[in-house]
Amino acid sequence: MIPGMNQRQMQQMMKQMGIQQVDVDATQVIIITPEKRIVIDKPQVSKVNMMGQQTWQVVGPAREERIETLPDINDEDIKTVMDQTGVSRSEAYAAIRESSGDLAEAIIKLKE
Numbered sequence: 748m749i750p751g752m753n754q755r756q757m758q759q760m761m762k763q764m765g766i767q768q769v770d771v772d773a774t775q776v777i778i779i780t781p782e783k784r785i786v787i788d789k790p791q792v793s794k795v796n797m798m799g800q801q802t803w804q805v806v807g808p809a810r811e812e813r814i815e816t817l818p819d820i821n822d823e824d825i826k827t828v829m830d831q832t833g834v835s836r837s838e839a840y841a842a843i844r845e846s847s848g849d850l851a852e853a854i855i856k857l858k859e
Contacts, residue, residue, distance in 0.1 A: 767796045776805050784812040816850025832857040 752760075761768060771792040778785040790807035820843050828839035831854045838857070846852035 748779070759847075765798055769794045769796075776807070779814070782814060784814055786810050786812060817844065820844065820848065824850055828853050 758768075759801055771794055771840060773790055773792040774788075776787040776790045776792065778787075787807045787809045788858055790805050793804040794805075795802045795804060820840060824843055825836060825839045827850060828834070829836060832839070832842075834842070839853070842853035842857050843850065846856065
């Protein structure tokens with residue numbers, strides 16, 4: 748905010764410039780990236796429309812959560828590991844999961 752300018756003057760100036768701001772009653776904002784999730788609880792959210800372009804302003808305390816990615820494990824992969832190592836289905840599944848979906852690594856670990 749500009750020092751010495753009250754809220755009403757600011758809104759009038761923004762309206763003259765073609766800027767519209769609307770407060771959004773949000774309870775939580777979540778931003779998801781490939782590696783993590785950023786969670787903002789009890790945020791102050793504003794939607795700003797300036798010359799047809801919409802932007803969002805989010806203010807509040809954030810916390811980060813790591814996203815755990817599990818590999819796609821299909822029946823064919825499990826059967827391949829079972830055939831190569833002679834282990835049970837659950838052991839094959841666990842080995843594939845521990846090796847992040849790398850079948851060769853899972854087979855090697857089970858044969859050791």
